[in-house]
Amino acid sequence: MEPSKLLSMKQLKFQAFVVSENEDGGYLRRLQWKNIEDLPENEVLIAVEYSSLNYKDALSASGNRGVTRRYPHTPGIDAVGRVHTSRVDRFFPGDRVLCMGYDLGMNTPGGFGGYISVPSSWVMALPESLTALEAMQIGTAGFTAAQCVHRLGELGVQAQQGPVLVTGATGGVGSIAVRLLAAQGFEVATVTGKPDQHAFLHEIGAAKVIDRQKFLAGADKLLLRERWAGVVDTVGGDFLATAIKGTRYDGVVTCCGNAASGDLPLSVYPFILRGVVLAGIDSAQCSMARRKAIWGKLSGPWRLPDLAPMCRTVTLDALDPEIDRMLAGGARGRIVVDMRETV
Ligand SMILES: NC(=O)c1ccc[n+]([C@@H]2O[C@H](COP(=O)([O-])OP(=O)(O)OC[C@H]3O[C@@H](n4cnc5c(N)ncnc54)[C@H](OP(=O)(O)O)[C@@H]3O)[C@@H](O)[C@H]2O)c1
Structure with missing residues (x-):
């Protein structure tokens, strides 16, 4: 990459929902500004447009070591957005992509941050017939x-x-x-x-x-x-x-x-x-071939029109009570997280 581009990349900042451990062993959740250099070096850098709240995120956000070993940590096992930079020739800046599961949001900073940096093997093209919002209503x-x-x-x-x-x-x-x-x-x-x-x-x-x-x-x-x-x-x-x-x-x-x-x-x-x-049934480690087949159904013959009435969209600053509600068994339908104002 050209040195000038590298420099401007380093200046990229974004907001993230960070979970950290207290001195008394409790867990604190707060929004923080992060630098792109805080992310692991990986093949694809994605500007996240939407994420969604899944049960595993609620566990990660409450200190469940079976999900997340190291804190401070940014949860979010789902992310959809646009490629910012790519080191592989399968993805190019601006591509609309989807990344879910694998280690995302577990021990790799996840979709509750404005950018994610992930191996290219975790990334797939967003199915053409789905908008970014629809993909995360499904999640x-x-x-x-x-x-x-x-x-x-x-x-x-x-x-x-x-x-x-x-x-x-x-x-x-x-x-x-x-x-x-x-x-x-x-x-x-x-x-x-x-x-x-x-x-x-x-x-x-x-x-x-x-x-x-x-x-x-x-x-x-x-x-x-x-x-x-x-x-x-x-x-x-x-x-x-x-x-x-x-x-x-x-x-x-x-x-x-x-x-x-x-x-x-x-x-x-x-x-x-x-x-x-x-x-x-496992969705975290299932093969990319199966992911593509299942998303092919969800975006084709099994497409569900109008998921909006069973979904709510929140911004990052309104996520905290949704996590508590989910942990208490009170979730209804899906919670989408709008990440577009976090960069
Ligand atoms: N295998 C995988 O790859 C995979 C992928 C995604 C999710 N999951 C798992 O699937 C489960 C559901 O995930 P989700 O995202 O749908 O979570 P969710 O939105 O929080 O839904 C869980 C629902 O389970 C019911 N429930 C909660 N606590 C309960 C309790 N103590 N006893 C009986 N029912 C209870 C509640 O529904 P009602 O009030 O209607 O009963 C609750 O809304 C989680 O365990 C999650 O980890 C696994």
């Missing part, structure tokens, strides 16, 4: 929901086989899973802990809404009545176990989250007596 949560629905299809679950259950249904993954399944003609049953959000769930496509406590009745039994042809589980623990126990013969359960618990209190009977399939 990792929506991508994960799409992976679950895709896997159900791959493993043979079809709409005529019976209802598909979604747990944590008002959350980011859950609500997009409901939309995707309903759009594909599935009868969608949902579990929620929010009595005031039943109308919301019906609006986005749920045929049935089950109260969280009622759903768990019978959680102590080895098997339950066969109800679900498929499951998208985002919460884990007793919810996942109860869903598996109530899954029909040859049914498929996709497991992607642990919002309630990382445990799975279960016997082998649903598997050896009903042939239930438990399929794990």
Whole structure:
């Protein structure tokens, strides 16, 4: 790079949402101005236009060492924006790109900063038919929901086989899973802990809404009545176990989250007596080929029109209470973070 350009690059400053550890072991979140040199040296520098809030960000922002080992740290596992500079010939300044998962926002400064610096292998072109805002209305949560629905299809679950259950249904993954399944003609049953959000769930496509406590009745039994042809589980623990126990013969359960618990209190009977399939879903390390295939669906045949009513957009200075709300299980739909004023 020309020396004059290098000098002007070094002068680039941006705002970031930084989480740091207190002397008393607590964690402090605040906005800070950063220099571009604070970022790791990597192949692609991206000016972030939008990020989004995912459960993993809320964990990172509250000092969860399973997600983030070193603080101070800038979370944000999602970012969409324009290439500022690139050291590889696959990307050029001005390209519209998407970066999600891998180590972004975990131990690599993430999308809650005005710029990210990442390996080119983490970056893909933003699908043509999506705006930057739409891509982050979907974000990792929506991508994960799409992976679950895709896997159900791959493993043979079809709409005529019976209802598909979604747990944590008002959350980011859950609500997009409901939309995707309903759009594909599935009868969608949902579990929620929010009595005031039943109308919301019906609006986005749920045929049935089950109260969280009622759903768990019978959680102590080895098997339950066969109800679900498929499951998208985002919460884990007793919810996942109860869903598996109530899954029909040859049914498929996709497991992607642990919002309630990382445990799975279960016997082998649903598997050896009903042939239930438990399929794990990961969006952080999944291959670039699969990312492109799933985003191809989300921007093509599975495109969800008008996600706006189930999303809210906040700026970086309004993110803090959204993180607390999410950690308390109070999220509804998706939170997009508008990063355009941070550089
Ligand atoms: N495998 C992956 O690659 C991947 C990718 C993305 C997300 N995830 C995981 O998926 C989960 C959901 O993520 P998200 O972004 O959708 O989070 P979210 O927006 O916070 O939604 C989680 C929802 O789960 C329900 N919930 C929360 N606490 C609960 C509890 N103690 N017991 C029962 N239900 C509870 C709530 O919905 P209701 O009130 O409607 O029940 C909540 O809105 C998280 O565990 C996240 O880490 C995994």
